[in-house]
Amino acid sequence: MQDSKLVYSSDGGRISQKNTAETRSVSNDGIVRIHRETKGRKGKGVSVIHGLNMDAKALKTLCTELKKKCGCGGAVKEGLIEVQTEDREKLKALLQQKDFTVKLAGG
Template sequence: MQNSNLVYSTDGGKIEQAKAQSTRSVNKDGIVRIHRETKGRKGKGVSIVEGLDKEPAELKTLCKTLKQKCGCGGAVKNGTIEVQTDDREKLRTLLQDAGFTVKIAGG
């Protein structure tokens, strides 16, 4: 079964082709960045891993590995990995061991 991404438009009842959304988060310099975010999460902090040029299936397996090693939850959203931990140093070490160039972004 093939997904054709057709969307119904109320403007005259036409069927239009949906715009393809990129699910990859890629930085131009090739560096993976880890930053902390609490906005919209009721004060709970999560670490966001951006800049991984991987397919969604590969991101999912990497996310699973990071969650197991950190002992926390997380998810893959819009080409980024969200891990429910404040321990960015541990994430950095794990990603460097996996062969990525990693920087901690933000304060």
């Protein structure tokens, strides 16, 4: 199902945009997934962490800790943590130490 860009309907007036990036990044099954992405990054890979049900401040703190332990850069974007490393196994181990259920997803 594709995301709808509908903002107004003659039926009910203005449509609220509740399908934000933050709500899409949180999985309903409680599993944190680590994806590898290179698209739009000039071939350089990053690990994107999906499914963390945390507020923005807690995400930023966790991101900072992961960056320090991996020795790389990263950022919190749209409710997701992007870490500039392709070492997903290390990220998985670090998140499992914090009692998250983690799966590696994608390539």
